[in-house]
Amino acid sequence: MEQDAQLVQQCLQGDGSAWEELVRRHTRRIFNICYRFTGNRTESEDLSQDVFLRVYRTLASYRSAHGGFATWMTSVTRNLLIDHYRRTKRDRATDSLDDKMAIVENKESAGRRPDEQALLGELSGQVQAGLTKLSPELREAVILRDLQQLEYIEIQRILAVPEGTVKSRINRGRIELARVLQQMGVRPS
Amino acid sequence: MTPKMNWICDQTEARLSDYIDDLLTAEERAAFVAHVPTCERCGPLFASVAHLVTNLHSIAEVEAPPRLVYAILNQTLGPRETVTGWPALRRWFRGLATMRFAYGALSLAATFLVLLTASGFNFRHPKMADLKPVTIYRKADAQAHLVYARGTKFFSDLRVVNEIQSRLRENVQTPVNSEDTLPQNVPGKEPGSTDGSKPGPRQQNRADGIYRNLEVLADELPVFTGVYGGRRTR
Numbered sequence: 059m060e061q062d063a064q065l066v067q068q069c070l071q072g073d074g075s076a077w078e079e080l081v082r083r084h085t086r087r088i089f090n091i092c093y094r095f096t097g098n099r100t101e102s103e104d105l106s107q108d109v110f111l112r113v114y115r116t117l118a119s120y121r122s123a124h125g126g127f128a129t130w131m132t133s134v135t136r137n138l139l140i141d142h143y144r145r146t147k148r149d150r151a152t153d154s155l156d157d158k159m160a161i162v163e164n165k166e167s168a169g170r171r172p173d174e175q176a177l178l179g180e181l182s183g184q185v186q187a188g189l190t191k192l193s194p195e196l197r198e199a200v201i202l203r204d205l206q207q208l209e210y211i212e213i214q215r216i217l218a219v220p221e222g223t224v225k226s227r228i229n230r231g232r233i234e235l236a237r238v239l240q241q242m243g244v245r246p247s
Numbered sequence: 248m249t250p251k252m253n254w255i256c257d258q259t260e261a262r263l264s265d266y267i268d269d270l271l272t273a274e275e276r277a278a279f280v281a282h283v284p285t286c287e288r289c290g291p292l293f294a295s296v297a298h299l300v301t302n303l304h305s306i307a308e309v310e311a312p313p314r315l316v317y318a319i320l321n322q323t324l325g326p327r328e329t330v331t332g333w334p335a336l337r338r339w340f341r342g343l344a345t346m347r348f349a350y351g352a353l354s355l356a357a358t359f360l361v362l363l364t365a366s367g368f369n370f371r372h373p374k375m376a377d378l379k380p381v382t383i384y385r386k387a388d389a390q391a392h393l394v395y396a397r398g399t400k401f402f403s404d405l406r407v408v409n410e411i412q413s414r415l416r417e418n419v420q421t422p423v424n425s426e427d428t429l430p431q432n433v434p435g436k437e438p439g440s441t442d443g444s445k446p447g448p449r450q451q452n453r454a455d456g457i458y459r460n461l462e463v464l465a466d467e468l469p470v471f472t473g474v475y476g477g478r479r480t481r
Contacts, residue, residue: 086308
């Protein structure tokens with residue numbers, strides 16, 4: 059965490075290698091958040107690039123006193139994901155719920171590479187399919203808490219909502235996801 | 248003394264994650280524990296959510312594509328220096344001098360060699376005609392038949408040898424009555440001396456059996472001919 063703050067300082071002084079180090083340290087985490095949120099690798103790659111581009115441009119606005127760099131970066135990621143969700147909402151709104159589910163499934167099977175298809179048979183793939191059926195508020199809460207394993211206080215900072223709302227969203231997200239997985243026929247192993 | 252809390256299903260459901268994440272007070276925890284096992288609705292719900300959380304924590308992160316880092320760096324720091332001309336060629340050749348490439352090339356060469364050998368290619372007197380597909384096919388076909396015939400002969404020989412061995416073993420294991428074989432005390436004769444009498448019928452049968460087996464062996468395997476040939480009938 060301190061290392062990140064130091065690297066940010068070096069970046070601000072024009073050190074390219076410090077920025078490269080920051081990118082290498084956080085790419086995987088950011089890509090994972092994007093992938094779990096969108097369920098699509100190509101979109102996640104594009105979104106991850108957008109996140110880093112925005113972070114690079116607004117790096118001077120980061121204050122280490124307000125929290126860790128990772129939390130700040132996750133907050134930027136979350137805002138971009140919500141923007142992306144709103145932008146693509148119109149495409150989804152025209153479809154009924156059943157159609158939407160069918161599209162999600164078709165997109166998953168058509169847009170995925172063979173290794174991703176193999177993953178679908180496993181828990182990770184099943185959870186991914188279940189996550190895409192949650193509302194964005196519940197989805198992001200579950201991703202941050204259970205997949206990124208962040209503390210409640212960090213999630214509170216990232217989502218910029220009161221603690222009670224964070225708790226409620228995490229709880230509802232988990233219950234909803236458990237129900238969705240049950241409907242998909244995923245049995246507890 | 249504080250009154251005991253009694254939770255209803257809605258309360259329990261709302262605090263499910265607080266229980267899982269250990270955010271309940273001792274009193275709330277007691278109320279939760281008192282309600283869930285006895286409730287038909289909350290029991291299975293708690294089990295499925297608790298199981299889901301455990302599974303979610305065990306899911307590994309997805310690997311980001313390696314090109315992503317370079318794409319981000321290109322977008323932020325600008326395109327990196329590209330090498331062209333001789334330096335690029337030198338770098339390309341340097342890439343070939345790796346163990347990974349060496350192993351790959353070696354295994355490819357070995358595969359090619361095995362395929363050529365199997366197709367009957369003559370390495371001592373190589374001809375261009377030998378590399379024609381028709382020739383390769385014919386030679387490979389002939390080789391395959393030859394290998395099949397040799398294999399059949401080998402297994403046939405094995406079968407014969409095995410049969411002979413089992414017959415010999417049978418004869419060795421045949422119980423022989425000790426009374427028939429042990430020398431009897433004959434008055435006036437010293438032990439070990441012979442009287443020129445013929446062996447008993449059982450002993451004679453056993454000897455005949457061994458010779459019969461050796462005859463079969465001599466018939467099947469030429470190396471035995473001459474050793475036992477004196478008793479061969481053919």
